[in-house]
Amino acid sequence: MWSSSSSIILTFFSLTFIFSPLVSSDSVQQSFLQCLTSTSQPQFPISDAIFTPNNSSFLPVLNSYIRNLRFQTPTTPKPLLIVTAKHYSHVQSTVVCAKRVGLQIRIRSGGHDFEGLSYVSQQPFIILDLFNLRAINVDIPTQTAWVESGATLGELYYAIAKKSNLHAFPGGVCPTVGAGGHFSGGGYGNLLRKYGLTVDNILDAQIVTADGKILNRQTMGEDLFWAIRGGGGGSFGVILSWKISLVQVPSTVTVFDVDRKIEDGATDVVFEWQQVMDKLDENLFIRLMLHSSKGKSGQKTGKATLVSLFLGPVEKLMEIMNQNIPSLKLQREECFEMSWIQSVLFWANFANGTAPEALLSRKMASTPYLKRKSDYVREPISREGIEGIWKAIMDVEKVGLTWNPYGGRMSEISETATPFPHRAGVKFKIQYSSNWKEAGDEEAEEEIESSRKLYEAMSPYVTNNPREAFLNYRDIDVGSSRNWSLEEGKVYGEKYFKGNFERLVDVKTKVDPQNFFRNEQSIPTR
Numbered sequence: 001m002w003s004s005s006s007s008i009i010l011t012f013f014s015l016t017f018i019f020s021p022l023v024s025s026d027s028v029q030q031s032f033l034q035c036l037t038s039t040s041q042p043q044f045p046i047s048d049a050i051f052t053p054n055n056s057s058f059l060p061v062l063n064s065y066i067r068n069l070r071f072q073t074p075t076t077p078k079p080l081l082i083v084t085a086k087h088y089s090h091v092q093s094t095v096v097c098a099k100r101v102g103l104q105i106r107i108r109s110g111g112h113d114f115e116g117l118s119y120v121s122q123q124p125f126i127i128l129d130l131f132n133l134r135a136i137n138v139d140i141p142t143q144t145a146w147v148e149s150g151a152t153l154g155e156l157y158y159a160i161a162k163k164s165n166l167h168a169f170p171g172g173v174c175p176t177v178g179a180g181g182h183f184s185g186g187g188y189g190n191l192l193r194k195y196g197l198t199v200d201n202i203l204d205a206q207i208v209t210a211d212g213k214i215l216n217r218q219t220m221g222e223d224l225f226w227a228i229r230g231g232g233g234g235s236f237g238v239i240l241s242w243k244i245s246l247v248q249v250p251s252t253v254t255v256f257d258v259d260r261k262i263e264d265g266a267t268d269v270v271f272e273w274q275q276v277m278d279k280l281d282e283n284l285f286i287r288l289m290l291h292s293s294k295g296k297s298g299q300k301t302g303k304a305t306l307v308s309l310f311l312g313p314v315e316k317l318m319e320i321m322n323q324n325i326p327s328l329k330l331q332r333e334e335c336f337e338m339s340w341i342q343s344v345l346f347w348a349n350f351a352n353g354t355a356p357e358a359l360l361s362r363k364m365a366s367t368p369y370l371k372r373k374s375d376y377v378r379e380p381i382s383r384e385g386i387e388g389i390w391k392a393i394m395d396v397e398k399v400g401l402t403w404n405p406y407g408g409r410m411s412e413i414s415e416t417a418t419p420f421p422h423r424a425g426v427k428f429k430i431q432y433s434s435n436w437k438e439a440g441d442e443e444a445e446e447e448i449e450s451s452r453k454l455y456e457a458m459s460p461y462v463t464n465n466p467r468e469a470f471l472n473y474r475d476i477d478v479g480s481s482r483n484w485s486l487e488e489g490k491v492y493g494e495k496y497f498k499g500n501f502e503r504l505v506d507v508k509t510k511v512d513p514q515n516f517f518r519n520e521q522s523i524p525t526r
């Protein structure tokens with residue numbers, strides 16, 4: 001559908017139409033291309049990295065890293081061109097030239113931004129796409145690795161496991177997520193209670209700043225290095241690569257994935273989980289998902305799904321579960337021992353027996369339409385509260401809640417150590433997730449409205465003032481910038497970063513005073 005030449009021509013004309021009142025896109029594009037050619041190094045030609053809309057690969061390249069179909073429609077604004085950098089100098093030229101001709105850039109690594117901010121803008125823009133910069137260099141003797149931003153988490157986990165079955169990295173569970181956006185946004189996964197976030201395990205980084213220079217930790221200084229570990233991509237520069245610290249895992253871990261409906265005692269399970277989960281052994285992570293379901297006689301009910309990773313043997317896990325969440329009545333047969341890399345496949349929903357090479361695939365099983373929101377819970381919820389939450393979930397039907405437990409290592413790291421402020425005192429984080437398959441504005445509006453309705457119903461149980469939110473679950477509803485004033489930035493900035501917002505503004509003002517790197521939720525200057 002997208003590759004037919006007629007739709008390309010159509011898109012090209014609508015592009016010209018959208019942008020012509022604002023700026024002559026043709027001449028800007030021409031001066032940008034001239035600048036790229038004149039600033040790029042002859043030994044690393046940039047011409048092969050450039051896709052203009054009249055190139056038959058333009059739409060396939062654009063679409064291959066769109067992970068939310070809401071932003072892949074005929075009316076979604078398209079870039080004037082895409083630079084698929086193959087060398088660091090291409091990133092430098094793109095930044096220098098875009099700044100020179102006054103074009104906005106959008107930086108894309110894995111394309112998982114829930115609001116499409118890495119590849120959509122309402123102003124004329126180009127995409128700097130980093131998928132070609134994906135080298136991974138694992139060094140077991142020093143327990144470190146260098147990872148380029150265009151690498152995926154699946155590629156990283158595969159590369160680690162190839163060299164050691166006793167090492168891992170505490171990142172997200174979806175293998176196609178890109179290192180670039182995930183690390184800079186404070187990514188997390190099922191090792192969070194033992195080892196914290198990705199950003200708690202980063203030792204160094206290389207960044208291209210607004211003046212086109214490449215800096216590392218030493219040359220960028222501790223302020224900027226602090227800011228890019230959780231302050232978000234797209235505000236400070238283009239991060240090329242990261243030096244990470246690997247973490248240790250036992251050769252055998254244990255997983256389970258079980259569900260219980262309300263009539264099977266799910267309410268007790270949820271109640272016990274949220275009472276104890278942040279205090280349990282940090283080797284244990286249990287994600288809890290609450291969603292609307294159907295009972296035996298077809299009546300509406302609620303279902304709790306628990307997915308776990310335990311860094312240890314099944315006997316020890318059974319002991320902890322029977323003692324602390326007895327109402328789950330977890331059976332030994334529901335638990336599986338395996339290596340860490342197999343647990344990565346298990347958590348990513350691959351069929352039993354799938355080889356680890358599956359983690360190298362950049363195709364997603366399905367790309368649905370998505371909406372996400374987030375919340376943090378610091379106070380225990382009463383049994384009546386949980387009953388009320390079930391009712392709200394069954395009411396909206398379309399939206400599920402995913403509860404991710406905190407505590408453990410997360411409580412030991414200071415709120416100001418990185419821009420990510422949701423640390424000690426957080427019991428768990430909530431993700432609101434709505435996935436749908438039908439195209440069209442009407443369906444989208446209904447789904448998004450359902451998310452907002454459930455978010456409203458949850459307000460008695462979650463943080464307020466600020467109502468804390470997780471940057472990597474990007475949600476444009478928590479605020480957005482049109483003029484990048486401090487006032488506008490504070491609205492979303494304090495939810496994502498609490499008191500760290502002010503320091504992020506200081507860093508931004510120092511390293512990018514002209515606000516070249518920006519998007520709807522970037523850090524403003526003073």
Ligand SMILES: Cc1cc2nc3c(=O)[nH]c(=O)nc-3n(C[C@H](O)[C@H](O)[C@H](O)COP(=O)(O)OP(=O)(O)OC[C@H]3O[C@@H](n4cnc5c(N)ncnc54)[C@H](O)[C@@H]3O)c2cc1C
Pocket residue numbers: 067106107108109110111112113114117118130149171172173174176177178179180181182183184185186187188189232233234235237238239240472473519
């Ligand atoms: C299916 C799915 C599963 C997910 N699972 C998890 C999870 O388990 N844990 C979790 O924490 N999050 C998860 N996320 C959220 C994910 O971490 C964020 O969306 C993250 O920002 C994605 O990184 P990316 O490189 O793929 O995205 P992109 O869309 O490429 O980038 C996201 C943001 O970072 C900016 N950016 C990207 N690369 C760079 C760079 N090199 N330099 C500077 N700025 C850059 C972009 O401009 C954009 O603003 C998931 C998302 C999806 C869609």
Ligand SMILES: *[C@@H]1O[C@H](CO)[C@@H](O)[C@H](O)[C@H]1NC(C)=O
Pocket residue numbers: 047048049050051052054055056057
């Ligand atoms: C499309 O762009 C790529 C990358 O610049 C180039 O290699 C290719 O030749 C172009 N194709 C056409 C038909 O122009």
Ligand SMILES: *[C@@H]1O[C@H](CO)[C@@H](O)[C@H](O)[C@H]1NC(C)=O
Pocket residue numbers: 029052054055
């Ligand atoms: C495609 O677009 C580029 C950049 O605008 C231009 O230089 C080139 O001549 C165009 N090619 C064709 C075949 O139209």
Ligand SMILES: *[C@@H]1O[C@H](CO)[C@@H](O)[C@H](O)[C@H]1NC(C)=O
Pocket residue numbers: 336346352353
């Ligand atoms: C996978 O299959 C093997 C062989 O049938 C079995 O022993 C193992 O328990 C299964 N693991 C899971 C997670 O289902």
Ligand SMILES: *[C@@H]1O[C@H](CO)[C@@H](O)[C@H](O)[C@H]1NC(C)=O
Pocket residue numbers: 482483484485487488
């Ligand atoms: C920016 O926008 C806000 C409203 O969104 C407005 O109150 C403020 O005056 C604007 N600031 C500037 C400098 O334009």
